[in-house]
Amino acid sequence: MALTVLICDDSMLARNQLKKSLPVDFDADIVTAGNGLEALAILRTQDIGLVFLDLTMPELDGVGVLEAVKAEAMDCLVIVVSADIQPEMQKRVMELGALAFVRKPASAEKLAEVMHKYGLI
Amino acid sequence: MTPLQFTEEQRDCLQELVNVAMGLASDKLARYLDTLVHLQVPAIELVDTLQLPQHVNQRYGEQSTTLVSLGFFGDQGLRGEAIMLYQLENVGVIAQLLGYSDDDSSEAEMLTDISSVLTTTSLNGLAEQLENSFSYAAPRILSSRDQHFSRKLTETASQWQLALMVDIRYQLTDYSFNCDMMMLIPGEAVLRLRQMLDKILAGF
Amino acid sequence: MQLSGVFEPLLAQLNSGVVVLDSQYRVVFFNQFIARRANVILTAVQGQSLFDVFDDLPKAWLQRKLDSVRELQVPSFxxxxxxxxIFKLPHLRPLSTGSDYMAQNCSIMPLTAPGGNASYLCILIEDATDAFFYQQQLQSSMLQLELANRTDGLTGIYNRRYWQQQLQQELLRATRYQHPLSLLLFDLDKFKQLNDTYGHQGGDAVLTAVAQSISALLRDTDIFGRYGGEEFGVILPETTLSGALMVANRICSTIAEKTINYNQQDIALTLSIGVSSFEQQSADEMIQQADIALYNAKRQGRNCVRTYVAEGYLQKVK
Structure with a gap:
């Protein structure tokens, strides 16, 4: 069964960029969300295995999503992909249970490296 | 659509590039200042230059505001002017934050210095995203401690076809304030910028 | 075409200063512009700290600038x-410019050699002495113009227009802070006769001498102006009517005891003074009241001081 992956970013460019940068042999269904609220709605109704999560978004930001995922004990892995790369922010999202932090724009190499490390590919 | 207007895709693309650029800049600044300065990824808005004075007036109203201008030039005809807008009560705080409390710098000197650090760091990040690089003209204070700045904007607005308003927010653990960076880009450079954005978009 | 050979002579002839530092701010290079003006030889100081080679730099300030350029890789201006x-260098217009050192526009830029990891900093120094010089000239012209605009050509005290403007200002101030304010108007007695006897030049000399001696009697805050031909006015801020009377009497007696030497002749003269004090009336009314008091002083024998209120003219005017 293929994994369902959620890409959550308010920028279409960023979503496309990420989709393109995923490893070619990565067999997954991809759904997308434009903000944190949309992401939570999808996470609550669909079986999502992996989330690529932006931090700065309207409605509900990435930190808010991570908090909800943690509070509702949702069974999904979260990789944060963000332009906000300050150490303080990285520390905060890791404390909230994110698997990894990838700097934007995410390169194919970096994504492959992280996904390999956690056995996703 | 006139050639100067942006499609939704182009706007989205530019916003994302500026986000990434600001992210780079904030990281650099935080490391440089070695403080818990947090520069949030900013809100970005494209404003028709004819509406710019009105837009700025609405935002700043009667508060006294200082404008510092810094010209930038890149390859392939990309150029413009970055304007930082400060509310004066914030100036002292920004200065203290950047370590200006200890010497004989005048307020004007602090302002131009701070502006040049903030704008060039952000713009370098943007240039990098566009596979370009910028050179800069020395910063100038356009108006200070007076109320003429919206008139000044009205006078200069006709030279520019696009204004990109970037709302930058600095945050410390117990204090936060805003200042705006405005990028004014002349018509021909807007066309160049759109071409560059299209090229990036075509890659996805 | 190989250009590298021309960069050295180009840098040497450049009419701007170029200083290159390594990341520890040690001097790597400076061009002839700097070498000649600072009178240093590059090979003698290469590798030394910038702050040792140029020991009168604004160190804390420049250090912070250099740090920001090095850490952030952005230019600073x-x-x-x-x-x-920034650099204490002589300029090339020592005769015409009232400044000892070259005014400068400086840019500090990050430099990274292609492919290399070594990063350098470049300080570019442009001579702005001309701009500085013209700015100074402009400022001094503006100042002169402003002074000329408010000064009476003959006596050097304030002219009527400026004096009246000041009266308005003082009136507003007195109203706002509820402080006293008084006014003197005085006139040289029998000035027409004096002019006929000694000529207009004699008259002018007397006016100038009178203005000088009265100026010496006044406080810095008092505002002394020439109101008309031989008529003068003094605005006395923070002064009650009785205070103004003391000043007026002192002026009156000082001038009466004095003789003015003109063409080997001693000219004796007197003056009459009218005093009015601020009671919420307008500036024009204050002047008018002082003028009436002055008229009364003339009518009552000259060489004396009369006040408007004390003489009870208030009722007459209304």
């Missing part, structure tokens, strides 16, 4: 209007 110079 300084202009002569904010900081006249």
């Amino acid at each position: 300084s202009n002569w209007e904010q900081r006249q110079y």
